[in-house]
Amino acid sequence: MNYHYSVVIQWSDEDQCYVVSLPEWGEFCHTHGDTYEEALQNAQEVLELLVESAVEDGETLPEPLTVGKSFQVA
Structure with a gap:
């Protein structure tokens, strides 16, 4: 997969784990992991499933956010 x-991986004191957000896929698209590495691996797996599902269903993939599109560096 080359998307x-x-x-976005952030520690959650409330959940006591790393919570991962996948912004291009909507505000409710999350996964998690007990370690940073596990959270990243889970994110990669979820992204692969999301892309695979969208392609199979003939849906348009969301446009990736890039530095120039997502925020401005001061």
């Missing part, structure tokens, strides 16, 4: 989607 350039965003993965």
Whole structure:
């Protein structure tokens, strides 16, 4: 898979794990992991499933956010 989607990994004190957001796929698209590495691996697996499902269903893939599109560096 060679897509350039965003993965945001943050520690959650409430959940006591790393929570992962996949912004291009909507505000409710999350996964998690007990370690940073596990959270990243889970994110990669979820992204693969999302892309595979969208392609199979003939849906348009979301456009990846890139530095120039997602935020401005000061």
